Amino acid sequence: MASGILGLGSGQAASLNSDLIEKLKTAERKATVEPYDTKIENITKEKEVFSSIETKVSELLNAIKPFDLFVSGGVSAFEQKSATTSGDSVTFDAADVKSLKKGFTSVEVTQLAQKDVYQSNSFNSTIKDGTVDQGDLIINGETFNTNGKTYQQLADEISTKSGMNASIEQVGTDSFRLVIKSEDTGLDNALSISGQASQALGYTTDQITVNTSNHILEAKNMIAKVDGVTYDVSSNTITVDGLKITANKEGTSSINIVEDNTQVETQMQNFITKYNELVALVDGEVYNADSKLGDKSSIRDIIDQVKSKLFDSYGSSSDKSVFNYGIELDRYGSLSLDSTKFNDAVQNDMTGLKDLFLGTAEKKGLGTVLKETIDQMTFTGGTLDLYAKSMTTRETTLNTEKNKAEEALNAKYELLSLQFSSYGTIINQMESSFSGLKMLIQQSTVSN
Template sequence: MADGVLGLGSSGSSDLNSELIAKLKAADSTSILDPIKTEEEDTQTEIDAVNKIQSMVTEFLDLAKDFDLFTSGTNIFDKISASTSGSSVNFDATDTSNLEPGTISVNVTQLAQKDVYQSNTITDKTSTMDSGTISVSIGDNTYDFSTDGKTYEALVSEMNNYPELSAALEQVGDSSYRMVVKSAESGLSNALTITQTGVDIGLEDTNNHVLKAQNMNASIDGIDYDLSSNKVTMQNGLIIKAVSEGTSTITMERDDSSITTSINNLADKYNDLVDLVNSYILGDADNPAVISDSSTLKTMMSDIKNILFDSYGLDNEENMFKYGISFDSSGYMQIDDSELSKALTNNYENLKELFVGRAEKEGIGTRLKTYLDSLDSLDGGLLSTYSDKLTNRLDTLNSDYQTASDKLDEKYNQMTEQFASYTVLITQMENDFSSLKSVIDGSSSSDS
């Protein structure tokens, strides 16, 4: 007689049944889950690729901003490098767009300074002062300070409540102090007049008027200046600060080297972007393309090329090819630095028209910045839309995988339970058969 019943195995075959179920489940998993898993991995790889492209586009955008007409700062063509000879002044400019190349001659004959008074020496700054009044006048204002029952420290604190005044107790010896009263700002308009009534701490002594308020006197390109501050802000935005008496020359030059560097950096990053995009959309039999739908990236690169290849200037008379910028057969941008240098020397305004443009006709950099900015726009940006589509696809695949996995688990859990119930039934049948066989065998023995 064959072992087992109906091919389901005998009562001792549970291990064999479990092994069979595991093999069946593995086969189902290979045919159902593995394709989803592979698509998940491919989609994640594609998402990673798009993220890298978005990062490089951002780097490209940052370089394009140097040529943006509407930048919040200063575009690269309007930047001026400046240097100074002499040590009488420092300079600065928050916006160099209005500066012109050239030199500025400065002759400082007097620095502006504050009005400064000191008291006689004080041995105990916490002691109570004699009763009286100290009056301090500055401009149209007079401030009266009562000394009744006050310490020197309290008086100093009260004076500092007024923004035009600056008071302090300075230690001038191992055990001696002076009260110092200054105008908060320099210049004749901030001169102090101090009087004492009923109290005398030396503030009216001539020798204790240690620094007298005065204006800065300077000549800048032959123009005389008489100002309360040591800082002069020119109409073109240049800020000149006098630091000592003497003559200095400020030389301002166009920063042609920075322009050349910025154009080369822009070209290099464009070429990097070409390489990166091609590495993801061009595949072969051995290395299939990472990007499943290359049309989005091809559209992006085509749009960028159209911007670079276009004509600019009010009469469309300007293009890259006039100034040593070209593209090779592989689509890489190439810069002839010699030709570009000549263009900066001989056709500076035309080159600026090409890259920056004007409100009536934007240049390459301005258009490029606007376009690259739009790629990641939340409102229908080319790259952001594609990235969202991939993310949604991955979410769907994750859900499909989980659903399919749950169904397989449910299917084979039921199968395991069925095999277990079959084993119980088979065991019962085997026991019944064994009992019947014993009866038959016993009967046969009796007949013998």
């Protein structure tokens, strides 16, 4: 005799459990949610590839900057200068190397510019902490009334005025002086001190005549000869033909400025190397079936833009090309440099190289145009900017769709769990009823 009808009496409710639901949910998740995980993971890998390409584009940009007419700092690869110096009486500097004139410059310093400095008679701490009370102190026409003011208050008030400053200096164990200085060096910044307080404090001997023993530093101009021309100025720094000269002490120094073309080949080779690295990276991704790039045509456009500028004609007559100056292209698309031919141009045709790479504001050269082109790729709306935004948009959309799919899956199986629970209750009730029927059948069979 069968033990159950349609499975009743076989404990079927037990099979409608959470394990079965999880197995069903896991199987459906692979089809509905996991594809989004794969796509999101691919975008993460795409970002890594794109970051590498961005880095190479940035390196190429930095490599072409020395060949840009509008290079930051104003000095291109073709306008570098170097200098040799002798002596330590002055230091040399230049804010704009481009403006420097070639040649030898000699500097003879016979006097340094210095400030005007006065000190008061010394006083102890008791006097320092009391009030001055010596009437008016007049400095360069400014009147300072000392009555009712401490030395520190007087010093602070002096320092608020243009062209002078003052401080209380401890010069001994219990000895202080009120020191007054001109703000700047030179005769034009000398101090004139007078008034009743000037005599009482020791700056003057009779309210007018300078007390030389307390006039500890006298204002002076710098006096120097630069290539025989005498300079008598208030500052220790002068600028001559773009050369900043700062006097340190009396004595003679010199500088010799010459054109420096020793780095041009190195800088050109660096550009070629960075170009080849970018091309190799992009080609390796664009022509790779397994590449994670989502928009290969946009990435290929980077190289197309660079190549269109690189292989164009330049110069005032549009008759100059990189191939005229030792840059060569092999069958794989890589550049190389014929050093002999390039350096010959550096030595004998610098004008032509500048015309090719720098150009003019009206007729821009290769380096200038290429720098602008690569710059524009990173600007808002440029190739790199749009690609980066596209990845972000795609990633955001995928995460949103994945969340929706996850929520729908969870909702479906929450409902299924409730249905299984309800079905289990019904089956248990039916199995309970069937158990009574089964007993009656069994009893009836025994009786017969």
